[in-house]
Amino acid sequence: MSSNVPYSLENEQQFWDELDDIVKIPCENQQAIDNALKTYLGYTAHFALEYLRTDYEWAKCSFKLLGSPLFRKHRSYVRRRMFGRLRKEQSTPRLQLVATVLLYDGRETQKVFEQMREEGLFVRLVELLKERRESDPLMWRICLDLLYEMSRIQRLRKDDLDAIDDEFVKYLFQLVEEDPEDIDNDPYHYPIIRMLLVLNEQYMVSAHATPTTGKLPDSNGPTNKVIKILCYHGTDYRTFGENIVLLINRESETCLQLLILKLLYLLFTTTATYEYFYSNDLRVLVDVIIRNLLDLPDEAQALRHTYLRVLYPLLNHTQLRRAPHYKRDEILKLLEILSGARSEHFAPVDGTTVRLVSRCMTVSWLKPVDDELKPENPAHRFLGMSLGSRGESSMSVVEVAAQSEKPGVMMPSRSRDNASANASANVNERGGVEIAGEA
Numbered sequence: 001m002s003s004n005v006p007y008s009l010e011n012e013q014q015f016w017d018e019l020d021d022i023v024k025i026p027c028e029n030q031q032a033i034d035n036a037l038k039t040y041l042g043y044t045a046h047f048a049l050e051y052l053r054t055d056y057e058w059a060k061c062s063f064k065l066l067g068s069p070l071f072r073k074h075r076s077y078v079r080r081r082m083f084g085r086l087r088k089e090q091s092t093p094r095l096q097l098v099a100t101v102l103l104y105d106g107r108e109t110q111k112v113f114e115q116m117r118e119e120g121l122f123v124r125l126v127e128l129l130k131e132r133r134e135s136d137p138l139m140w141r142i143c144l145d146l147l148y149e150m151s152r153i154q155r156l157r158k159d160d161l162d163a164i165d166d167e168f169v170k171y172l173f174q175l176v177e178e179d180p181e182d183i184d185n186d187p188y189h190y191p192i193i194r195m196l197l198v199l200n201e202q203y204m205v206s207a208h209a210t211p212t213t214g215k216l217p218d219s220n221g222p223t224n225k226v227i228k229i230l231c232y233h234g235t236d237y238r239t240f241g242e243n244i245v246l247l248i249n250r251e252s253e254t255c256l257q258l259l260i261l262k263l264l265y266l267l268f269t270t271t272a273t274y275e276y277f278y279s280n281d282l283r284v285l286v287d288v289i290i291r292n293l294l295d296l297p298d299e300a301q302a303l304r305h306t307y308l309r310v311l312y313p314l315l316n317h318t319q320l321r322r323a324p325h326y327k328r329d330e331i332l333k334l335l336e337i338l339s340g341a342r343s344e345h346f347a348p349v350d351g352t353t354v355r356l357v358s359r360c361m362t363v364s365w366l367k368p369v370d371d372e373l374k375p376e377n378p379a380h381r382f383l384g385m386s387l388g389s390r391g392e393s394s395m396s397v398v399e400v401a402a403q404s405e406k407p408g409v410m411m412p413s414r415s416r417d418n419a420s421a422n423a424s425a426n427v428n429e430r431g432g433v434e435i436a437g438e439a
Helices: 012-023 030-051 055-066 069-073 075-088 092-108 111-118 121-131 137-152 158-162 166-177 190-208 225-236 238-250 254-268 279-295 301-317 328-338 351-361 378-383 396-402 414-431
Strands: none
Touching: 012 030, 012 055, 012 069, 030 055, 030 069, 030 075, 030 092, 055 069, 055 092, 055 137, 069 075, 075 092, 075 111, 075 121, 092 111, 092 137, 111 121, 111 137, 121 137, 121 158, 121 166, 137 190, 158 190, 166 190, 166 225, 166 238, 190 225, 190 238, 190 254, 190 396, 225 238, 225 254, 238 254, 238 279, 254 301, 254 396, 279 301, 279 328, 301 328, 301 351, 301 396, 328 351
């Protein structure tokens, strides 16, 4: 079949049948592979407007190739050809299909995204995102997802971060301010927000990475443009702040929780952004942090530490430091529980948790008016240490930046684990099966 596709189809089923035939063509040499790929791209591009109208249809088209003998037998060569196409292709349908194939292939095989970085394709995707949204919104979304996945799984190179200029970051923030195009399925501009969150993480990692060459860290590392734009133009981008508060309140995936916590930590420890959030949003954050800290199981120490590192500047630096002080008693009770002072249900507390709880206790409005009523500082009891009035650690930003989790891993939950255990016990009791530990 010619890649010029000089004919029409009778119906959609014939389109998919013909596509199956194209990717099943035996290919025993590079010339045959090149011809098959050229035909595959030309055919789909020719009929894209007619038969590829949704994300699902584009994904289906890409999986036809990824599941074919053509790809399974020659995947390394096909990937290299796709990298070249992404770098040079100008035709929107072909470019969109190449990006879609690489997106789904990379989600199955992480090294694809690593190879794309080595090929310099991060910069190419940034260029496409700067110019294609108005004319090709579906392809723009695919490129955004591809850029996010590349940024999520690996540390970007300096050249990659240099490709992100102030105007690009402001452009993403401005898109969040606009009414969502798909308000039913994406009311918060989630793909754009997570891109900004992962860029912030990349800047944090780059700024605090340990050098592996024996050289001193680069003091002229890339400026965190996400924080920079919020420092200078935060009042123009308040919707972004509102939406990340909504997301951290509703999101159950640990990966996104950590991305949000990293940004919150920097915002609450950067003077220019102390009061970026509305007061009501800060109160919601307090509620979320209290709820999640009480619900985390004992083994989720790293996540607990990250929440506590965010809690201190939230209480000490933002509008919450001014009266009336929101949920003071509940916060004190939480800190007492986390210190191990009044809980029979939590495992023995670790030293880092004690230190972070003690730091939170140095917040001026949490201290009791009457010294006689002042609770014992758990740091004294467990570690024999005292904290200055500032209470901040220079290592906190490094620790926050270092936390990560794979996508799809849900937030650990004490209540969910207990509910599952109770449900299993009930099933076993009804079925007459002995429960472990029972006589």
